[in-house]
Amino acid sequence: xxxxxxxxxxxxxxxxxxxxxxxxxxxxxxxxxxxxxxxxxxxxxxxxxxxxxxxxxxxxxxxxxxxxxxxxxxxxxxxxxxxxxxxxxxxxxxxxxxxxxxxxxxxxxxxxxxxxxxxxxxxxxxxxxxxxxxxxxxxxxxxxxxxxxxxxxxxxxxxxxxxxxxxxxxxxxxxxxxxxxxxxxxxxxxxxxxxxxxxxxxxxxxxxxxxxxxxxxxxxxxx
Amino acid sequence: xxxxxxxxxxxxxxxxxxxxxxxxxxxxxxxxxxxxxxxxxxxxxxxxxxxxxxxxxxxxxxxxxxxxxxxxxxxxxxxxxxxxxxxxxxxxxxxxxxxxxxxxxxxxxxxxxxxxxxxxxxxxxxxxxxxxxxxxxxxxxxxxxxxxxxxxxxxxxxxxxxxxxxxxxxxx
Amino acid sequence: xxxxxxxxxxxxxxxxxxxxxxxxxxxxxxxxxxxxxxxxxxxxxxxxxxxxxxxxxxxxxxxxxxxxxxxxxxxxxxxxxxxxxxxxxxxxxxxxxxxxxxxxxxxxxxxxxxxxxxxxxxxxxxxxxxxxxxxxxxxxxxxxxxxxxxxxxxxxxxxxxxxxxxxxxxxxxxxxxxxxxxxxxxxxxxxxxxxxxxxxxxxxxxxxxxxxxxxxxxxxxxxxxxxxxxxxxxxxxxxxxxxxxxxxxxxxxxxxxxxxxxxxxxxxxxxxxxxxxxxxxxxxxxxxxxxxxxxxxxxxxxxxxxxxxxxxxxxxxxxxxxxxxxxxxxxxxxxxxxxxxxxxxxxxxxxxxxxxxxxxxxxxxxxxxxxxxxxxxxxxxxxxxxxxxxxxxxxxxxxxxxxxxxxxxxxxxxxxxxxxxxxxxxxxxxxxxxxxxxxxxxxxxxxxxxxxxxxxxxxxxxxxxxxxxxxxxxxxxxxxxxxxxxxxxxxxxxxxxxxxxxxxxxxxxxxxxxxxxxxxxxxxxxxxxxxxxxxxxxxx
Numbered sequence: 029x030x031x032x033x034x035x036x037x038x039x040x041x042x043x044x045x046x047x048x049x050x051x052x053x054x055x056x057x058x059x060x061x062x063x064x065x066x067x068x069x070x071x072x073x074x075x076x077x078x079x080x081x082x083x084x085x086x087x088x089x090x091x092x093x094x095x096x097x098x099x100x101x102x103x104x105x106x107x108x109x110x111x112x113x114x115x116x117x118x119x120x121x122x123x124x125x126x127x128x129x130x131x132x133x134x135x136x137x138x139x140x141x142x143x144x145x146x147x148x149x150x151x152x153x154x155x156x157x158x159x160x161x162x163x164x165x166x167x168x169x170x171x172x173x174x175x176x177x178x179x180x181x182x183x184x185x186x187x188x189x190x191x192x193x194x195x196x197x198x199x200x201x202x203x204x205x206x207x208x209x210x211x212x213x214x215x216x217x218x219x220x221x222x223x224x225x226x227x228x229x230x231x232x233x234x235x236x237x238x239x240x241x242x243x244x245x246x247x248x249x250x251x
Numbered sequence: 252x253x254x255x256x257x258x259x260x261x262x263x264x265x266x267x268x269x270x271x272x273x274x275x276x277x278x279x280x281x282x283x284x285x286x287x288x289x290x291x292x293x294x295x296x297x298x299x300x301x302x303x304x305x306x307x308x309x310x311x312x313x314x315x316x317x318x319x320x321x322x323x324x325x326x327x328x329x330x331x332x333x334x335x336x337x338x339x340x341x342x343x344x345x346x347x348x349x350x351x352x353x354x355x356x357x358x359x360x361x362x363x364x365x366x367x368x369x370x371x372x373x374x375x376x377x378x379x380x381x382x383x384x385x386x387x388x389x390x391x392x393x394x395x396x397x398x399x400x401x402x403x404x405x406x407x408x409x410x411x412x413x414x415x416x417x418x419x420x421x422x423x
Numbered sequence: 424x425x426x427x428x429x430x431x432x433x434x435x436x437x438x439x440x441x442x443x444x445x446x447x448x449x450x451x452x453x454x455x456x457x458x459x460x461x462x463x464x465x466x467x468x469x470x471x472x473x474x475x476x477x478x479x480x481x482x483x484x485x486x487x488x489x490x491x492x493x494x495x496x497x498x499x500x501x502x503x504x505x506x507x508x509x510x511x512x513x514x515x516x517x518x519x520x521x522x523x524x525x526x527x528x529x530x531x532x533x534x535x536x537x538x539x540x541x542x543x544x545x546x547x548x549x550x551x552x553x554x555x556x557x558x559x560x561x562x563x564x565x566x567x568x569x570x571x572x573x574x575x576x577x578x579x580x581x582x583x584x585x586x587x588x589x590x591x592x593x594x595x596x597x598x599x600x601x602x603x604x605x606x607x608x609x610x611x612x613x614x615x616x617x618x619x620x621x622x623x624x625x626x627x628x629x630x631x632x633x634x635x636x637x638x639x640x641x642x643x644x645x646x647x648x649x650x651x652x653x654x655x656x657x658x659x660x661x662x663x664x665x666x667x668x669x670x671x672x673x674x675x676x677x678x679x680x681x682x683x684x685x686x687x688x689x690x691x692x693x694x695x696x697x698x699x700x701x702x703x704x705x706x707x708x709x710x711x712x713x714x715x716x717x718x719x720x721x722x723x724x725x726x727x728x729x730x731x732x733x734x735x736x737x738x739x740x741x742x743x744x745x746x747x748x749x750x751x752x753x754x755x756x757x758x759x760x761x762x763x764x765x766x767x768x769x770x771x772x773x774x775x776x777x778x779x780x781x782x783x784x785x786x787x788x789x790x791x792x793x794x795x796x797x798x799x800x801x802x803x804x805x806x807x808x809x810x811x812x813x814x815x816x817x818x819x820x821x822x823x824x825x826x827x828x829x830x831x832x833x834x835x836x837x838x839x840x841x842x843x844x845x846x847x848x849x850x851x852x853x854x855x856x857x858x859x860x861x862x863x864x865x866x867x868x869x870x871x872x873x874x875x876x877x878x879x880x881x882x883x884x885x886x887x888x889x890x891x892x893x894x895x896x897x898x899x900x901x902x903x904x905x906x907x908x909x910x911x912x913x914x915x916x917x918x919x920x921x922x923x924x925x926x927x928x929x930x931x932x933x934x935x936x937x938x939x940x941x942x943x944x945x946x947x948x949x950x951x952x953x954x955x956x957x958x959x960x961x962x963x
Binding site for chain 3: 259260261262263266269270272273274276277278280281284285287288293294295296297298299300301302303304305360361362364366368369371373374375377378379380381382383393395397398399400401402403404405406407408410412
């Protein structure tokens with residue numbers, strides 16, 4: 029009994045000095061890029077079938093539940109990172125972890141390139157062109173050190189390199205959900221807290237407005 | 252001596268004088284800069300240290316929980332930051348005035364540059380290499396770190412904040 | 424005579440240069456309008472940076488290379504009174520360069536090469552851009568060969584005689600360009616092209632920037648040489664006087680050849696991958712290269728004074744008013760020397776090792792190179808054009824008044840454009856930005872100067888259009904003026920004997936090579952000795 033108490037005490041005392049873990053184990057180094065380059069979308073399609081990903085994410089990667097993400101047409105690097113983060117438990121979701129826990133990195137890459145190859149969601153025709161929202165999207169807010177959303181997510185919302193995801197055509201509710209997760213610190217896999225800083229600076233009204241903008245932006249607008 | 256070596260290439264005495272003035276000017280300017288370089292240790296950032304930028308957040312020095320301002324035993328400060336499209340992280344740092352600081356910055360992606368208007372803090376941030384600048388902030392106030400090298404379409408938006416505060420008695 | 428064949432080559436090359444110039448000038452106006460913030464519909468980083476990239480490539484690679492090459496061919500044949508060494512090679516080089524330009528133009532204009540004219544990796548452009556750039560440069564190497572061979576042939580045919588100063592300078596420039604362009608050629612051929620094609624995975628950004636710095640300084644002297652050659656060899660007679668010192672002209676050209684290339688690290692002062700000692704060595708060389716410009720200033724102003732006094736000018740400064748300002752060559756040179764003085768002092772700050780930190784990558788740099796290149800160098804290109812067009816086409820210059828007005832507008836527009844940029848740089852504004860979404864306190868400081876940019880841009884575009892208009896109308900002028908020849912300056916004191924070292928370039932070329940190995944040898948070798956981490960491609 030005493031040994032157990034000692035062991036627990038020692039471990040408790042040692043843990044703060046162990047150093048915090050990185051927020052994601054994924055780095056876009058040559059090895060990861062090679063993994064993605066060698067991935068096979070056909071194998072990915074098979075894995076999606078056996079894994080029944082369509083239950084939440086739809087047959088074509090477009091989900092029916094607006095709180096589930098549309099993954100069709102997102103960049104393969106972004107999908108891969110999120111899957112790996114789920115697998116490494118850097119991103120917390122029991123459902124996702126259960127779905128992919130038996131897969132290895134190569135299979136995650138296959139899934140990623142499969143879903144990346146699918147056509148992205150077509151947005152609803154009504155658009156939120158509120159001036160305050162447009163200003164945030166294209167100019168940001170220097171007072172709060174908010175950069176334009178478009179600087180990382182692209183002028184047409186189709187995303188940037190590696191882990192700068194597409195936002196256009198995403199579900200409004202999912203976007204609000206994600207921003208709130210960053211805000212509360214429930215989602216922490218944005219390396220160097222890049223999105224957490226943004227989400228903390230935005231107001232709830234602004235988050236809803238931006239979600240409405242991106243959920244209805246036409247993806248093929250002038251770049 | 253009465254023999255002017257420039258005679259061999261320059262016939263006109265006035266022009267010869269001007270040629271001497273030009274040469275002396277060049278050497279004096281070089282000399283003054285050399286003197287200050289050695290005497291005041293005024294050198295541009297030149298530490299030649301490599302790092303794998305593609306795995307930056309997995310490194311020890313530029314891990315997420317190692318960024319920010321830290322005290323050194325000799326009373327100076329080390330500011331560890333990352334430049335990544337499109338911001339400098341951590342986005343707000345606070346430093347006491349009149350304290351020697353060493354800025355260590357690395358890029359997680361492409362070429363960046365950073366300067367702080369109103370101070371002499373400036374350096375390129377080159378992927379694959381660590382940048383190190385030694386300086387001291389002599390005025391309190393709010394300053395901005397601005398990216399000054401084209402790093403992509405969001406380059407205009409890349410900046411962060413530096414706040415220089417009064418030196419409290421016990422330091423950081 | 425063979426003169427006409429060189430005239431054809433000269434005209435075609437220079438026309439390509441000026442057409443590129445006009446297109447780039449239009450883009451320049453777009454850029455200042457976009458930056459002003461007054462036209463929200465124009466604001467677009469994608470369009471802005473595509474424009475800046477194209478503008479930079481057109482002005483810095485196309486206008487310059489073709490103009491220098493065209494001027495070189497014509498100067499070689501007229502000063503040596505000798506035919507082209509190999510016409511076919513000369514035209515082959517031209518077509519190779521044109522192919523390169525067209526190949527690079529497609530990605531540039533479609534936003535796939537918005538990597539700016541310095542194309543620093545790891546931002547990756549379409550491979551056609553890099554291949555096009557390589558072909559443009561390699562095409563110019565045929566010109567280099569041609570100049571060297573023509574001088575060698577002339578010397579063999581005229582043993583013991585003094586090489587005409589205009590050719591001495593042109594060949595020095597050709598040798599200097601060949602050696603300096605090797606840097607960017609190595610970077611593009613061994614790093615950027617295979618990397619952009621996916622044949623190699625990573626590129627060492629430190630090595631790439633070091634190789635580019637090898638080219639980056641001397642390229643501006645490649646551009647500047649024709650301006651100096653015109654000042655030394657065309658200006659004195661145009662002003663009605665003589666060249667004060669032929670010998671010091673040679674000394675200046677030799678010093679430029681020797682000191683312009685091994686000093687590139689003043690472009691890398693703020694880069695962490697080169698040690699301070701090497702940067703200091705390059706700084707000393709950079710101050711040395713200011714000396715030939717100071718010497719040139721003296722010689723040219725002295726030559727102008729001779730002309731002024733010969734025309735009756737009296738007193739300390741009376742000779743200035745007595746100069747034939749109605750001659751475009753004289754006006755351009757006067758305005759050019761003023762801009763050279765201002766830009767030159769700015770350059771000395773850039774060269775100053777630790778002081779460079781205050782201006783590095785700020786708008787000061789943009790102001791500096793527009794003032795000295797777009798100002799001094801390009802205004803002399805205009806002067807060369809106004810002087811040579813009648814001689815190459817056999818037709819009268821369309822309008823002397825328009826030419827003079829165009830030159831004055833260029834000067835005024837350039838000052839309005841560039842002087843505020845110098846201030847903005849010191850006030851901390853970064854360069855290469857398409858908008859200013861920063862802290863309000865900073866931006867407020869900059870506002871007034873931003874407006875000046877638009878005024879400068881408009882005036883310069885008007886001037887650019889005027890230039891091309893005058894050249895077109897001259898080319899098609901029904902009033903012919905056959906038999907006009909290039910009147911090279913006579914030296915004040917006839918050159919009876921000239922030291923061998925001032926009449927040949929072989930020794931100085933060897934010296935450059937040795938100096939280059941000393942300045943760049945280890946700094947490049949270090950990348951192969953230490954463990955470096957290359958970078959994979961990044962999109963814009």
